Amino acid sequence: MKIIDAQVHIWSQTVTPPSGLHRKVAKFTAEECLKEMDEAGVDAALIHPPYSWDPTSNQLALDAAKKYPDRFAVMGQFPLDDPESRKRIHGWRNQPGMMGLRWALLYPDQQKALHEGKLDWVWPAAEKEGIPVATMAGLFLPTFRKIAEAHPRLKLIIDHCGLLRLEKDAAAFGNLDELCALAKLPNVAVKATGAPGYSTQPYPFKNLHDGLQRIFDAYGPDRFFWGTDITRMPCTLPPVRDLLHRGAAVAEGPRPRAGHGPRPARSGSAGTTSSTESCRERAA
Numbered sequence: 001m002k003i004i005d006a007q008v009h010i011w012s013q014t015v016t017p018p019s020g021l022h023r024k025v026a027k028f029t030a031e032e033c034l035k036e037m038d039e040a041g042v043d044a045a046l047i048h049p050p051y052s053w054d055p056t057s058n059q060l061a062l063d064a065a066k067k068y069p070d071r072f073a074v075m076g077q078f079p080l081d082d083p084e085s086r087k088r089i090h091g092w093r094n095q096p097g098m099m100g101l102r103w104a105l106l107y108p109d110q111q112k113a114l115h116e117g118k119l120d121w122v123w124p125a126a127e128k129e130g131i132p133v134a135t136m137a138g139l140f141l142p143t144f145r146k147i148a149e150a151h152p153r154l155k156l157i158i159d160h161c162g163l164l165r166l167e168k169d170a171a172a173f174g175n176l177d178e179l180c181a182l183a184k185l186p187n188v189a190v191k192a193t194g195a196p197g198y199s200t201q202p203y204p205f206k207n208l209h210d211g212l213q214r215i216f217d218a219y220g221p222d223r224f225f226w227g228t229d230i231t232r233m234p235c236t237l238p239p240v241r242d243l244l245h246r247g248a249a250v251a252e253g254p255r256p257r258a259g260h261g262p263r264p265a266r267s268g269s270a271g272t273t274s275s276t277e278s279c280r281e282r283a284a
Helices: 030-040 057-067 083-087 108-115 122-129 141-150 169-173 176-184 206-219 237-251 276-283
Strands: 004-008 044-047 072-076 098-102 133-135 156-158 188-192 224-226
Touching: 004 188, 004 224, 030 044, 030 057, 044 057, 057 072, 122 133, 141 156, 141 176, 169 206, 176 188, 176 206, 188 206, 206 224
Parallel strands: 004 044, 044 072, 072 098, 098 133, 133 156, 156 188, 188 224
Antiparallel strands: none
């Protein structure tokens, strides 16, 4: 079974401190990321450039994908407030290693632009070009639903399980019903990235298992992607990987009881575990 991490960040500088709980280090290189992946038995990863603290990170990610084509691919981005960016979306995926687009849309100015419709050009353009878009949609699920319904051929990915970013434990699942209801839209998928960071408990973070199981049951293995966002984790990569293997042990058998954690997909699907090809299939 190949294991693909659906979200990691690398950076070469910090014009502002890394956001949230990310490691407060000046840089985190592709080679450092690969070292941690190798220690945990992770085969490949999808880089999400942390543009907010390293404006050069998009090119850095592409360079890593070029240097290590069997280990990295990229969900890139460009500045949404730059009028010239509208020209960049055409042919975006022609860049070697580029799989799609990702904006967290965390900051007040981004949220304001979203709700005022200033980003409305992005969704039809990405749909036309066949470019998947990932975002922290847990912050704006009603607006996200409208986008998904209006653009049924646009593949959309909800980051970080759609959990409430500043909450912990049960409170982090405050919009779980709304999130699971979105699974009825076939163009919506969820990334199970960063999950341990939402628990105040130690490994194996049992108070997250039931909520994650509900998300998995709603979206299924083809639309639920395992990942770490390792630089913001309260643990190293191996424990997060081990959670995946604990689920894999029951994936072929009966549905695990509540508290046993979500079942990963079988190797080769585009879900919580996958091959490099399946990551590309989801982006295709």
